[in-house]
Amino acid sequence: MSLITQIFGGFELIVRDVLMAIFPIVLIFVLMNFISFKMTKQKFWAIMKGFLLTTFGLILFLHGVEIAYVPVGQHLGSALASMENNYILIPLGLLMGFLVGFAEPAIHVMVKQVEEESGGTIRSKVLLSVVSIGIGVAVALSMWRLLAGFSLYYFLIPGYILVFILGRRVDKMFLAMAFDNGGVATGPMCSTFILSMAVSIASQIEGRSPLIDGFGVVALIALTPILSTLALGYIYKRKEERYLKEKQALQESEERR
Known part of the structure; x- marks a missing residue:
């Protein structure tokens, strides 16, 4: 298995899950802005930029957890449990x-x-x-x-x-x-x-x-x-x-x- 496959394996699943979690929140915010909030364009796009950064951050964080934290925890647990004391x-x-x-x-x-x-x-x-x-x-x-x-x-x-x-x-x-x-x-x-x-x-x-x-x-x-x-x-x-x-x-x- 190549290094690229190891790093990006399962990446599309993380992207899908994050988008499914973020999209309803963004949709509700956009609808409420047109109905009730009526923010200025500058403030509206600033919040949308925040949503975009949050989406990218969650994707990278959760993918890092999947390929790093879980395997490290498993390896560390096996090594510590096999110790004599x-x-x-x-x-x-x-x-x-x-x-x-x-x-x-x-x-x-x-x-x-x-x-x-x-x-x-x-x-x-x-x-x-x-x-x-x-x-x-x-x-x-x-x-x-x-x-x-x-x-x-x-x-x-x-x-x-x-x-x-x-x-x-x-x-x-x-x-x-x-x-x-x-x-x-x-x-x-x-x-x-x-x-x-x-x-x-x-x-x-x-x-x-x-x-x-x-x-x-x-x-x-x-x-x-x-x-x-x-x-x-x-x-x-x-x-x-x-x-x-x-x-x-x-x-x-x-x-x-």
Whole structure:
């Protein structure tokens, strides 16, 4: 197989899928512009240029994922699982999950919007680090589950119980933001590289099934960023309560004087 065939194999399928996803959005935008928006020509063509760049970017990104991330994840998983001391997968999973989360494009968009809407109260770098730590913990737990053979229920049921407990102790803004973070965390980076690596590891370990043990990592990746964001919200709320108490005590002391 030639290098050109390896690079561009399946490219037309990616192009078709992206066009099928983007075209309805563009069509609705164009119709709404003529019916309601009535933008100036300059602004209209600027947005259309953005659609065009988005289309090209998605095609290149998804094709790169198909020819690079999935094979690399499979190869890396096979190599790590064949090591004699394969419990190193747990700290490596923590590190790789953090780095993959830190590079996830959807998370960057999410944290930037949060910083803008909160007026800078919630810094994007802090939230990005918190979500990435949650993803790292999810991958580390998935590696532990693969090696030890735990059921996924032992993580999901207590995890979501803890989510409902913490959800009642944080502001509504953090509760809504936490579940959105869980959704964006399972983006193309995690769902390709990490998932393919986990399935490959499960196929290499004796007594593990790729279908039963290999899958489930995405479910954990959707859970742990929710918990980490809620934990951040709880810290913010405690700091705010402490600040209000100190402010109230200072006002009372000034009134006594």
